[in-house]
Amino acid sequence: MKNVVLGIVLVLLVAGTGFAKNLEVEKKAGDYTLKITMDNNPPIVGDNNITVEVKDSTGKSVTDAKVMIDYSMPAMPGMPAMNYKTDAKYDAGTYKAVMTLSMAGSWNISVKVAHSHKRVKAKINVDAK
């Protein structure tokens, strides 16, 4: 009986952390909807995987867009503004990139999408730990 209870607690713990593990945001960008997922929640200092699913106005997944991730931290005492950009590569349904956050604090992330002569972007803000 004790083992069964322990097993249930373990399952709940694993399910609980699994649920909170990813940071997931859906954003409108022009005619498109961007589903942005990050593997760390909150993001960490260091490498964070970010994936973007791009859907058109009909809800169809777009496979031939160009997706770029800009991430920046505004200047703060003793630190100039930091700006980085990386291309996200399409792979199996989503555009994937790695963001290397160099310090803890507030980062602005801008996901830029170019597709069929349109350019749209969505912004999110995260607090890296």
Ligand SMILES: [Cu+2]
């Ligand atoms: Cu800083």
